[in-house]
Amino acid sequence: MNFQDLHELLRLELLRRIDRGTLTQSRLAQQTGFQQAHISNFLNRKRALSLEGLDRVLASQNLSIDQILPLDLTAAAIPPPTQTSDPIEIIPVVSPSAAMDDARISPASIIETIQVSASRLHDNRARPSTRHAHWQRFLAIRADTQQSAAMDPLLSPGAIAVLDRHYNSLSPYRAHQPTLYAVRCGAALLLRFVDFDEGRLILRPYSRDFPVQLLPLATHETPGDYIVGRVCLVFSEL
Structure with a gap:
């Protein structure tokens, strides 16, 4: 697994939370301090997050890397x-x-x-x-x-x-x-x-x-x- 794969796993987990109604793009932007357009571009694969940005998104959702890996x-x-x-x-x-x-x-x-x-x-x-x-x-x-x-x-x-x-x-x-x-x-x-x-x-x-x-x-x-x-x-x- 590489850094790009980790981005994709996090992106899909965020989209699942949005689909379930437990998260919105605006709420995620508020939690992370990013502009909503930045969040939208990430969720739509138009831009990637920096390592610091990845950490901020994980922290905002109380997620760790092992929690978004669904199997060994x-x-x-x-x-x-x-x-x-x-x-x-x-x-x-x-x-x-x-x-x-x-x-x-x-x-x-x-x-x-x-x-x-x-x-x-x-x-x-x-x-x-x-x-x-x-x-x-x-x-x-x-x-x-x-x-x-x-x-x-x-x-x-x-x-x-x-x-x-x-x-x-x-x-x-x-x-x-x-x-x-x-x-x-x-x-x-x-x-x-x-x-x-x-x-x-x-x-x-x-x-x-x-x-x-x-x-x-x-x-x-x-x-x-x-x-x-x-x-x-x-x-x-x-």
Whole structure:
């Protein structure tokens, strides 16, 4: 993640607050001491903030950088094999269909593997649905072009998203931060933020250029029937 990405994350968080009605451009200008035109230009991508300006906006909203990062991003290449005192786990990278449907991953379904430290995996809290409680817990998929575009800049094309298939709950994983899920939507596996209201899953992209999708549930279905897992790690290729 670079300085430009941080600008974009902050800009999108401010726009979400404005959309929810908890913030206005004029109020933000008053809080930061900027002219409203300056704030408007920033929100509309017409100008960037200085480092000092970024700090002023974060302070005005009682935000820290880690609060606008909705998941554990590793902005580097997939780590090569290393010798370390921390045990290493081999995570299979599979197709979206295998991630959705295969309780146990067979060798034939493995496209490639990555190595992740065991502590980074097993420090994750689990909230499995009854259906997924005995499924193989951790696996990964590569984000295709459409998935990465919908979640830009959180996911770059070809990024590997590690899924925790023992987290199928809509309870936020971290307070005041959205949780990124892998969700079954017909034959597709979508990576989205998810809400639930009036019997429908609301699938929200990060990019404002993509539409919100509504996924109605049958009376006998629960959100856990569609939530394949939580995205707990992302490895971006250089």
